[in-house]
Amino acid sequence: MSQGLLDAGRSAERAAASSGVSRRSFLKMSAAAGGGLLLGFSFDAGAQGDSAARKSVVGGDGNEAPQDGVFEPNAFVQIDRTGKVTLIIPKVEMGQGVYTSIPMLIAEELEVPLDSVTLDHAPPDAKLFTDPLLGGQLTGGSTSIRYAWEPMRRAGATARVALIAAAAQQWSVDAGECHAKNGEVLHDASGRRASYGQLVDAAAKLPAPQNVTLKNPKDFTLIGKPTKRLDSPEKVDGSALFGLDVRVPNMVYAAIVNCPVFGGTLARVDDTHAKQIPGVTQIVKIDNGVAVIGAHTWAAKRGAAALVIEWNEGATANLSMRQIVGDLANAAQQQPGAVARKDGDVQQAFGGAKTRVDAVYQQPFLAHATMEPINCTVHVRADACEIWVGTQVPTRAIDAGVAVTGLKPEQIVLHNHLLGGGFGRRLEVDAITQALKVGKQVNAPVKVFWTREEDIQHDMYRPFYYDRISAGLDANGKPVAWQHRIVGSSIMARFAPPAFKNGIDPDAVEVAADLPYDLPNQLIEYVRQEPHTVPTAFWRGVGPTRGTFVVESFIDECAAAAKTDPVQYRRNLLGKSPRALGVLDVATRAANWGPPMPKGQGRGVSVMHAFGSFFAMVADVSVTNGEVRVNRVVAAVDCGMVVNPTTIEAQVQGGIVFGISAALYSEITIERGRVQQRNFTDYRILRIDEAPVIEVHIVPSGEAPGGIGEPGTAALAPAVTNAIYAATGQRLRHLPVGRQLMNTQSA
Template structure:
């Protein structure tokens, strides 16, 4: 793998000091050059008004990159937090690539991890140039100048200045090739709680989301999609739709039939008035139960081996053999803001405004759909009201649909594509339906002599433009978390059966870990109980000596909960552990039986995510992940009726967690000197198995199929 090298440049202009920074993959020494006036490839801009604006290459959808990445810059710049600002980067793959992907995009809980040193170096270089400018202007040694909380000072002469007064002069200074960054012991902002930079605008209504975008002459567009996955349009009668006041036109597009109107209400009424004929010959017509049966049969056949260690022969001859089959439904992401996008075409170019999570893919796909060059497509990345993976579309299907809408209009113009909640829940790109088939064997002493887990589900990457990432091998995102376990078993085998269906699937918050953690951790809990072992001590005993980070979070979660065993005072207690996206998380759940329904009253969560850049953001992400994972485990499912139609349509039948169901959550962040790892997703995987283990401890009931409550109103 090549060494990441940098090219950094300060851009001089009337607005102060701007730092441009790119990190192409290659070998060689970092080089910096002054590249001219302000350009959109800047990460750091210091205005003459003392404000520091950080251009953020990762979409802000509630997970905190505006605050986190600005913190990294502010730390090395020695800025005052009150002077920090953040703005979204435009689509520009060459300048704003995610260093974990090699393309511009947000996902896999990589925002802080891939930017950690990149943004710190940007701040450190800006600081060095400000100091050099001050030293020159004051005629004092740079080594005698200090910077603290946004003030540049020289104690000997009594001179001091804010950043703004020196910004233009700093832009003329030689650029340090590789500015040093602080030691962890010297951090002043990293590791402390700071107000989030986007809180005020989201509170007072000035924050701009896609639905807030209105352009002169804009038409609102809704698309009628096929009611079954894989169906295609056979015919349309649009006469009644065109008679609806406000409807301007109706056009077939590859994904369905688009209705263009002067407002959302007219577009809705026009779409309702369409008479549509669909061809189901290539559609998914199986119901959920038939699909589960097919997936279970494939899992029973063993699948292809994706991990194997030791000899499994003793498993069948073990003193005790346990087995279980787990079933997980399709799940929608259901972010509070459904999909939407604004596109404007003029003179052979296109400009877009939307919450683009993968601008690289979206830009290329739109260019291809419109038949124009990628540089002629510009994307303004807006705030997004959640995603949980939904906007991270390898197929760029939303951006392509917007482009097809603009193309089908037959003229230049501005079009706002809107998906309703019903469109979102019935629109596919779900967490894959999955079946796990597990077996474990215990010898007479209670030692686990064999462990087998076969996973059957659809590949997320196969058949998409990202299929090349598989390099002909299995799709790790389908079974991640079932492999690479820290537990020492005498022998293990993990298998995967690749299933096919026209139902579209996508990564969903924590991707494969969302189901593998449940299957692994609940089944392991049963195995430990059969062996007469405590759930906490049993897990610790299975860890290797070098598994120090795993051990630390398990022990910390147990300590926080005052662990005394599976039951006490009429309540059940369960623990679960999962490592995902580089972070180690253990959770203990306390559960009560309320008229036969599990109610989680408290959750204790321990996380090791390396250096904690913004502890409050980490706590918030753990709390949010726990609520999200708990709600789906209790209530959520997408099911197909016999014949293939989706049965859910809105929150009345795709149930989410309610506020009175949210447990009290306590989060402990393990101190670390390791580089930061993910926090957006790792809070999700352990909560469902922790709850299930507590419920089984309390009632003896085992839950092999989610959700617990079948999605019914409770």
């Protein structure tokens, strides 16, 4: 996720470095079962134990063929005798394009056509498949390319060098006279050539090459080039399998009815009418809900609708937004904050400031509302369990199986599928746990599905955040004092407890505690305030989404107080961050920043550094009778080295649309302990006819790749709200802005 898990991963890296373990220790070659070359490699030494243990696994000098089932590197590249390259990788595809971009890294260095690389998903194994950037086997935090960039290329280059060596040995020539191209090794002087498939058995007997040289970026033929998604055809023709598509012999279906009140439990249920529905076969009770089992989906849904349920609503039956927001406001004023950053003497700087600017920002609970509703298929037996699901956390899914069934991990099989949207929702295993509880009572495989209403009303929500922020400006309008107190739920304290240290949730303070601006005196604080029993979780863009909205909106407020153009104001503060300044200049030039807009229209800007990438966005909006329409968004992206520009453009476009929905419309509200929204009718998302023109400008960079899946969402909201201010003169500090703006204008 954000900085907390990154920090945990870096701790593992430091531990590995101090023990003298090198990355190259894990590049091992051997003969693959059935013939061919098997190249094992690790993404990070930190997850593997000591070098002596590894040496004993692979044999005396580290180069002998392994025994079956013993050698366990983090990932494998297998080249068979037909030349087919199979990559086994522990990242899941949820629309972000990694099932194309990661194979591109292998294909580039291995010198094979991309269409000769296939990908198999890795099984759950925290020991072998931990992402060192995140400290676990999971997909999120916009890290997939960041963590795969060097190891995948090095694995491909190592295999290429080995195959060249095998050919040179067979031909009795110097390896330096040979080169690889298009899945073959060529010796130009003699005109000899051999396919990889012809060489793999010989290459498998050679010692693994060490210290291979990676390609110079100027020699890339695939990386950096627009490339069509490898998974698009199956998604177009319908052959792609998502969790919801799973069909298992003798499978039945379960429609869930969850307690509508957070923390409530089942008291009693009258299932008389439900049992009379044709196709209903069983009623299953669990602690906080009821599942109706049917021979098909329609029977299960009809049966669920026929239930008469009485709930124990519990202590939060009267919980309301007034109480939640009141608790946050009180915490912001009365509770001491844990210090996330302290530079200089803020109070003294405020004393010497000419102007003081103060603001309070609020951001609502948000649902994930993935297009594929929550679902999980399980088959629980006395001695084994199978789980079919799309999850971002396969090892945690196994852990859930162990906890519910009491089986051993090796007795549980996980079939992970494509995800019809994740956005952080499928980092959680609550629905998997629930499906297992149902499955224990059903003598057959059972697909447990949530309706859209259940999905929205029983999500794990993006926290409600409450921010108090102040700045002291000198005579020139420059901030000389900056104080920011962030109040909200701590996801990290639950999801990754070791990352929650000294009262700081690193995700909640991300961006806010590491601004690209030159601010000499800063005090950034965090106050943890949990919203009673409302469950909270990561949401696309995680900490940077909430942090960027506050910071970039408030920078605009400071610019207005200083009577300075918002872009020029930012440029004056970005002298120490040339990459941030670079994207700002590209975006504002492309958006034609400067000329006045027609009445009722405005243009706003935001800048962000997060996920290892730099973003600037300019949004053009129009406001008519309180209705906001985003007409155009120009984004400039510096995400370091580019693997697939097509993916970058698509991810930024999708992130912008996702962000506009949240900025203008989306919110979860709670009254009487219940979520009030039910479906897309009242949890509104951007409609197709409302989508703006989007321009994505990729800034060339030689830096290591940054993340791309989440920054588009994270940088969007303040550009829109700043544009609304430019159009109307109204400063909107609470999201979503749609209803707020309409109410303000009508008043």
